[in-house]
Amino acid sequence: MKKSLLAACVAALLLSQVGMAATQINSEKHAIKVEKVTDGLAHPWGMTFLPDGRLLVTERSGNLRYVGLDGKVSQPIQGVPKVRAYGQGGLLDVQIDPEFRHNQTIYLSFSEPSENGKDSSTAVASATLGEDKLTNVKVIFSANPKIDSAYHFGSRLIFDRQGNLFVTLGDRGSRRDDAQTLDTHLGKVVRIQTDGSVPADNPYIDKGYAMPEVWSFGHRNLQGAALNPVTGELWTHEHGPQGGDEINIARAGKNYGWPVITYGEEYGGGKIGSTVKDGLEQPLYYWVPSIAPSGMTFYTGNSFSHWQGNLLVGSLKFSQLVRLELEGEKVSHEERLDIGQRVRDVEQGPDGAIYLLTDQPNGELLRLSPAK
Template identity: 45%
Template sequence: MKALLLSLRLILLFSILISSPAFSQKQSHSYSLKTVITGINVPWGMVQLPDGNFLVTERAGNLYYVDIKSNKNHKVEGLPDIQSRGQGGLLDIELHPDYATNGWIYFSYSSSQGSGSGSNTAIMRAKLKGMTLVDKQQIYKATPNSRKTQHFGSRIEFDKDGFIYFSIGDRGKRDVNPQNITLDGGKIYRLHDDGRVPKDNPFINHQQAKTAIYSYGHRNPQGMEMNPVTGDIWVHEHGPKGGDEINIIKKGKNYGWPVISYGVNYSGSKFTELTKKDGMEQPIWYWVPSIAPSGMTFVTSDKYPDWQGNLIVGSLKFSQLVLCRIKEGKVFNQAILFKGIGRVRNVKQMPDGYIYVATENNKIVQIVPN
């Protein structure tokens, strides 16, 4: 009798689990996709200007001012020297929170400046005069350069206090860079908007540390967004084969790569036996298998009432969007949106209230309520 009751309980539990929203593979919605920008090869970063038009980066090393009504792309001149190889090139772009007053535009790119052959991630700010960048100021340059062509990171975000955060991936040197705060790579950085290092950065008094570092132990963060409710900086990063993570960035914390991970090598072999360790942060969500996340946006617009308060993440691997539902500041389940739209490089809610998705099939689409 006891065995029968146990079997019935297990069947009931299993039926509850497989019907749980955490296992949802589809999300019913009343939205469609409208193509608004074409002709840009691998659009990586995008912002909407106060006039409603866009600035869009092309990984190959071009920046375009896009007239959104006519779908005409105007090339912006005055970029620095950009090394476009592999995953590197002209990457993210962000506007200063007070852009309407000061005109500062920030962008990340792979630069060959400095020691070593190859390139590494740099952050520059500039102003747009006509179709030319002027007043260019490089505010950070990771060193040394590397001939490896992966893991540049490169997302940029501002917080409520006007600090600028940006990511630099481990540059393919997982056993060297991420756990060493005297080296660039595998880190999230925080600066004043003009490139000065804040006096309260966590490693400001640490001998030989890269004092711009805010957190470490990251692999390749390609999504970064401020939570509009809490003000926290959320980041997602690529794992290897499995183990993509969403993390809430905290001052001076170690996020574990490659000591702990929920992923394995691409060959299927293990590089660590650990998923947890004292002194290392746990992700608030992770994906196994990997979705190859890129870009993320919190939904606050009333144009998407059934998505409000949640997070949307782009998937390169599965060519879709992932709706991450949030409760009490944590992701508790997910649903799939818009399968087969192409490798998603970025997803962003813009000032006009619409969500835009940049894909590697050379177009940017707008999510439109039906």
């Protein structure tokens, strides 16, 4: 009898804890239940769903883990390339191959140290995923040049419909012309094949003055990217300096202006360039003041029926999920949902729910679903 009473008390306690873990927020279109799937993640940065329903999650310190939707977090998967985890650098994004079910291949972006250990650049490695170890690890791209900077690694990984891999790259905090010149990878979106070779239709292939991997340029620090499900084009967002965060459609050979044009300003005040110049692309949308965007996805699921086709963007600065309604290539409405934690990545799950990674020493995986 005592054991039955104890079991009942334990069950009641667990149910109360689950209830406490779930909160509700109200959007303009849906009432939303926010549940904590798990915590204890050390500055998680990127995530991707596996066919078995689990997630692969990166921690900036260099750990790659499986995370189940039951909250179970694995030990670190062995075989991750060496990273230089400092400042904004470390183990960053993760993506699975379009043919993952057949080849078990994944891709990781990370801050790759130079031989002297002081300099670094954003790199991408492919690997075969095992249950507790990576094998066949190969660096397929390494941004040039490596420099001594702890800032602006960019680093989202997105596949296009042809199976080529887009890699977003920050300017590494440089205020020189690096984002404007084509002989470096700084401040660029690059496009490569899965073995690191250059697609034949890249805009600067066989141009001696340009890096052949370059797809678009004039970017500052791109930490969000998603493929438009209707058009197949790459949409990106990037951090501006004290305002001027931008959403762009990254098109081949286009110049997005940084640091010649921006809607941001110097930290502490002061003008940077101008806002308009012939030949430079205007942002599709921008924020002043800065929201510090990170993570982005188009919502295509059925759970939030009134959100279909919306663009969802995480905000680090304001601890929000930003929902943007679109009319073609224009933002027609913005709504901000308070999450209470810095949102680092945003993904749609196979169940139609929205999953968020929060950026903190004790980072969490949150699940957003319709409230009953």
